[in-house]
Amino acid sequence: MTTVPIASQWLDTAAREHPERLAIVAGSVSLTYAQLHTRVVERAGRLAGAGIAPRSRVALIAENSLDWLLAAHAILMSGATLVPLHHQATADDLRTQLDIVPVGLVLCGDQVDLPEGLDTPIAPLSSLHHLTPETVNARSFEQSPAAEQRVETEETLVILFTSGTTGTPRAVPLSAANIYASAMASAERLGCEDNDRWLCCLPLCHMGGLATMLRCLIYATTLELAEDADVSSIASLLTTRPITLLSLVPTQVHRLLAAHSTPLKTALRAVLVGGGPVDAQDLRAARDIGLPVLPTYGMSEAASQITTLPLEAPRDALDSAGKPLSGTELRITLDDGSIAAPGQPGAIEVRGPTLTRGYLNDDAAPLFDDEGWMRTGDVGHLDARAYLYIHHRASERIVSGGENIDPTEVERVLRDHPAIADLAIFALDHPEWGQQLCCALVPAHDPIRPAKDHPAATIEHMDTPLVQSLREHCRSRLAPFKIPRRWFLTDAIPRTPSQKVRRRRLAELATRVGQ
Template structure:
């Protein structure tokens, strides 16, 4: 295919590509800046296929770097800015990055990571220094191959070392086109990226921006006030969110509503609490619940707009080029039976960077075994239950943390909730809950336990509920249940 950004600049050069604060670029301007960055990287010895990592906050400079790296044909390696320096050093070394680009905000962390990679050969370069670098007079590739590697994005690493998910240009292409087939396109669309650009949900917005010819509105960090203002005053029509982001936006919105031009919230990051979805329905806020992961280059199933109320709580059906099934005990499960979610499609990764065993374990017969639990209803709509690793088995019964969390979140005093399992000599495991309380409300454990007993089977009710200031989240605001398990086992909740 023609090089994506250059092709978009030829088709709609004056259309706005990106807005971030007071900065904005047309597609023609962005393409020219990306070509300049590509030439500067070439001056540092970067060639097609080389890995280029970055440690940068959201902004036009990060958008420019992302497009500059890929314009050269190098492989993008986004680094989670919340990682510790040692974790950054390990990922840089694992992928064999030749260059790590960092900005002023993350200068100290990058310098600390440098000491952890003394022999890796990585060239760590400050963004402002890169801008002053001499451009090499090279002819950039006019076309891209959909089979070529585009991104290596590391998973969060719930157990052991994180794995580098390999994503091709084709994976990203099919992800973007499949999403458009489901959600439709508006030529004046503006999509808010208040999620990190180093995360798949953020990166996918930039890729869609170029393919669709739409404007990406990039916020430095998530702020519910600014996110709502972007919808009401700046013409944002779609926002990618996780549950906690959506809750905070609704709280800030109060009695007000969104304009008719707002198309909806693209909700990912795990099963959404039903009370939150019901609250959106009452306020007339369109929500498209999705299911996806890094390995699927963003969403692979999304609830179509016409089913947003009829199938409340569902992540929808697989997108047009994808397939999805539920596997239980090695067999495809019938409707309503919970099992492992297994997916297939051209947007699905071919494997993990230099992890042949992990690749063979995850991808079998062309199907990706996700490790997530869910079921299909009689109409083929997917309902995601939980991560298989987060499942609590108590007395032989399955307890899904997300189900218990949804009940806790339905209590008027609870702002956020998390549930994990702890060992028990009688039942094997029992659930324990953690909650943060809304401003002005009081914590009463017995009241919350009674609330749960009225709505859950006895074995699902937490044996204890602990108050905490805030729950452990990753950079995408996803709940880190492995941290909850550590808090529970070490009694750390009392210090939170």
């Protein structure tokens, strides 16, 4: 009996049962599952020739591309663990991540800023075209009936890193069983059709993009890779290609709406929106132009989705993050450990087969209690219909003058102001208030550009017309202690590669401005 990695079996099965079905579309290149299988086997053989054995680790650091997809499939087929890292990460970030998770090989794109002095072997991503394949290893990847194979499901398939918005990123190992359970639960919530084509315009190195790749493989459906993730390219693909599924972050939804106010004719049947606080007003506007958006709440530790709004849910539920997927349990707990009543906010805890077994960081606290519940670090409530509403991350809660402030609540109110294109709420330490509520904003007359390193200037004077307008806007919608005390002007909000606001970075930069 042959022991094979489960990712190899997934691809073997898809190629055997659906050889002519499209597996990947990337620009002008289209690969059927039979063609994908051939290319991946070749690259897996080349990895074997480079000394990559089952249970080793391979880091992949490159922009989204067909080569990235082929390399990732080859790593998984070889039985190694895929460690995807962001190509825009700094050299210091990469050094930290590779110290936490040592790897046997780094495959990198042309523009990656690798740290100096790495002991790990490094190879260009393009080298998979040229390395001499190890034919003996390659033979083990030939298709064979499932009955003759023993499949490993508990081995670590991928290791992802949390965004690091609040400190050192955590290394999250996910097994094939975690990934498969997540894919099946998502298919139950969204449905799964033979002609499904999922457009990937999120970074493949993050859970949202990687989940798209792995789910299409498990379902034997088509992944279309967006060569450019700007909103004009996304809209063009949606209106010219038979795209049925799509995942977006809230920033992309906001920008799509800024560029398109009239209905878009698409083949979409579901658009997952997650990865950060979602503006329900944006979701309603997206529905109005024909985008079937479904707010979703997830995290890397849960292999993507935890909750997603059901397709048949009423429109008023767009304010929520939906309901837990099949197999996932969710509860809200109070500080004394008791279960919150409907409408009562508390700590969001989850339990189920999609959850990682724990962080790889040596200093990481245990993730689970004795009953297997994982505290997510987020605060929210369940309504009487069991829809989940996200308030904020517990670590992002601001306490000013003894009052608890949810930064996302303040952001939602300010986003309604026509003079603001982008903003973020953060806090600075204050001797009297403990923390002082602050707002960094991008005026609407300026385009939203990639994040810069510092706010340009403070605009905290009472006679500033914009500040006066913003404060007046807040007075009728927020309690006085939730109105920012200091305001900073910037040409862009610093964010992680996954578009989460770097509030700690904003605080550092705002402190410099005040010096």
